[in-house]
Amino acid sequence: MSPLGVEIGGDATRFTVRAPLADMVWLCLFSGAEETRHAMVRQGPEWTLALPGNLTGAHYGYRAAGEWAPERGLWFDPAKLLVDPRAVELDRRFVQDQRLAVHGEDTADIVPRAVVPAAAPPPALDPPRFRTGGLVYELNVRGFTRLHPDVPEHMRGTVAALAHPAVLAHLKKMHVTAVELMPIVAWVDERHLPPLGLVNAWGYNPVAMMALDPGLCPGGVTELRNTVAALHAEGIGVLLDMVFNHTGESDGLGGILSLRGLDNGAYAHAPDGALINDTGCGNTLDFANPAVRRLALDAMRHFASACAVDGFRFDLAPVMARGPGFDPAAPIFAEIAADPVLSTRVMIAEPWDIGPGGYQLGNFPANWLEWNDRFRDDVRRFWRGDEGIGKLATRLAGSSDVFGPLAPHSACRSVNFLAAHDGFTLADTVAYERRHNWANGENNRDGHGENFSWNHGVEGSTDDAAVLAARKSDLKAMLGTLFASTGTIMLTAGDEFGRTQHGNNNAYCQDNAIGWVDWEGRDHELEDYVAGLGAARMTYLAAFQRFEDHGTWHAPDGREMTVADWERPGENRLDWAYTGAEGTLSFTIDRQERRVSAIARAATA
Template identity: 65%
Template sequence: MTDPEMRAFRVRSPKAVAVWLCLFDNDDRETRIPLVRDGDDWTATVAAVEGTRYAYRADGPPPFDPSKLLVDPYATHLDRPFAYDPRLGERGIETAPFVPKAVIARPFSSWDRAPPLFFPGGLIYEINVRGYTLLHPDVPEALRGTIGALAHPAVVAHLQKIGVDAVELMPIVASIDERHLAPLGLRNAWGYNPVVPMALDPRLCPGGVAELRATVASLREAGIGTILDLVFNHSGESDLNGPTLSFRGLDDAVYARTPDGKLINDAGTGNTFDFGNPAVRALTLATLRHFVDQAGVDGFRFDLAPILARAPGFDPHAPIFAEIGADPLLADRIVIAEPWDVGPGGYQLGNFPATWLEWNDRFRDDVRRFWRGDGKTGDLATRISGSTDIFADQRTRSVNFVAAHDASRSPMLSPMRAATTRRMAKTTGMAMPMR
């Protein structure tokens, strides 16, 4: 067994009156260690070995509830997936049996990070990790449905055959089903309901960061970049009736609110992170740095990206843009915005910084109309020449697509049309996520 090391724990909880570090042994017995306040944070230094499982509890005025076990917002490894249980949202009910614990893991040593492999002008291929290989006959059954399966030679060969320059992985961090799904006999298959932003979902990545790192490296050797689709607009804690899993029990102020205290719902999910809060931006930057430093990913796609720049209205000069651009690990990464959300003024296509790419739904709509037979040739020409009516001289900012995970059904493409579409993406200097 690894010898214990002195390890420093720190968690933010400005309004708590008491916070405990909770350590769990192999029999799930819990040891609580009181933390000491240090400004807005609470800290402790304790002896622990790699593989130790831990969480937090916090007490104070409502909504604090010490019966709720809380996942570290900065956790990078979890001992199990999240699973929704109504008791997670019921005050006074002990939740340790239902909540994943973070796992102490030693980070990889520093390594030489290559420049991003993908460059604007190539073909981005959007992938649902589980669904893409779950039934693949050439992939070993134990590997199917995981990130590691994407590195299998048969999968890599197919991606090369269809001309993929970068894969865009739909969310792979640990997510939880929304509470309305179970009564309908449904599950969230896409993963757009994460809880904490760095912890990979054990169902998709049982080998943790090491598995993601190895897959990114294998794809890179084949000339294929890796882009992660990340959700920073909300968490799986949802509205006030949702589960208490992490932020809600530690620092509820990370969620944006109206002046009368109601949760803002610009993500359409019950809650919205407040990017006017420096703590939210700090966690976002730490997450991006983590996936670049520890896994070598080439870039990121930001779900409902206007929320990153709300204060509360959209601000094209929001602090997060400058902070990403100034970070030495992040400045050269590919950054792609989904430039809309459901909040007021939520459609912001063309308004992100010049260094950002943007999903261009105008391309999708005009191209599909043309294929259907009721579109205009002039509109098609504008779209395939860079949508200069939207992006002015920044032609490479347009990420052209005709179908994506949340688009309406695309027309059936013949092999000739599909090949033509790929050539259009390459020859017009734009990117195009498809599935």
């Protein structure tokens, strides 16, 4: 199988792209606005061309000709400049434009050109800087530092800003073991956003799976590699949030930017030819297609090998195992496990999509971690007052009802969280009962309708000291619960100091103060409280990796608790302890007093 993308070797530069149904493909080289086209040669489903010389830094794209029959999945239009699906660097960001979807309209002036990358020795591939049971810190690269007062203005909102000493100091204060970067590959705005004066601020609408977005990472691979190295030097791992479930070409009314104009068979289609939409984004990549799996594997391998990232979180991960139904033995899992690079990396699934049978929590491979939304919902419902202490105990002990009993020497696979990028912030969970998404331009219809949230006083009010004290008490109780739980835990950036989105629970299109982290207005006392929780957890980290070896439950009178105790109506208190070589860490959760308390006792000699 010949390598896809660009290869420089000897005295030539070879370009190879997959377009199995095309009649002709051209390599298009650019010098400013001037375009030179070179006819490529078919080799089976691929087209290739070698040009003399080392073309490092050259700007290029493709055009493909063939039948135009969208009703049969044929979208060939030589007027469309197409981005190499294997591009690793682009000269500009994607922009949404109606010409992208109009047959015969040339798009060379609006579509990014790929850049032939310079060869660089890959960094050493060390074991992941990741500890199961530790703290994963989810962040939006742009929103995280856009308002940071200590980060120089020219760096704010970029990947490089994550390596700034002030940012590193905060991550270390919180005892973060890995940052999880929301998508940083090149994406395009959904077509309904520009007319509303909005943009996609999260990046979950990718076009080029291997190319870093020039706005977030203007220094390209070098910038990401240097930032990863800086985080690694502080003992912090780096996880990339990858969107392999769909692309920004969207539904049949979407644009022609890359795969649609080269190999539309990459998308899943129903028997009648209609695009399958298991993602809610207009299309779904077909992981039953070996070419799609190859693209995903190549993208992961690129970031692991070229940038030394420690692992990946997969958005709407069941799509990766669909063919079309979810298969826990899907080929992609075996291919990752057999890969000498990827088999060493951390894999985290968001285990749901909106397709048939799309909720698959607990059904991913035994060495994968999974976002556990049941932890989020049950903890929120417990502190709201409508869930029993037995369910809470199950969540605290690693959700064995979901993941089953732990195999010997294995760690809990649950990623426990209270809030994520998608949904209310943690502070808004105790300040708003209903979403307030009016700024999104969809008449407040978008976003989750049920958040298991509550409020003290008037929704969002900030002028009543008693209300604010009650909210902070609830925040501390939930955060204490999170940091006391078995499994890996995740905190979304800013939730440690009371970040608010003013009730917007779907801020994907808010590249403004709604979506940016407010560093000046943070609650320092709450931040210090969370830092203390992190310190205690790190001291006893091994105890939080598997409950059976280290945890015991006790009733308030000291006797060991039973299931009957957990299910007793009206029970509001739970006591338990983790033991390890360092000593014993005992916790008490008391719903009536709205508190989680901990006592540490060092091991005696």
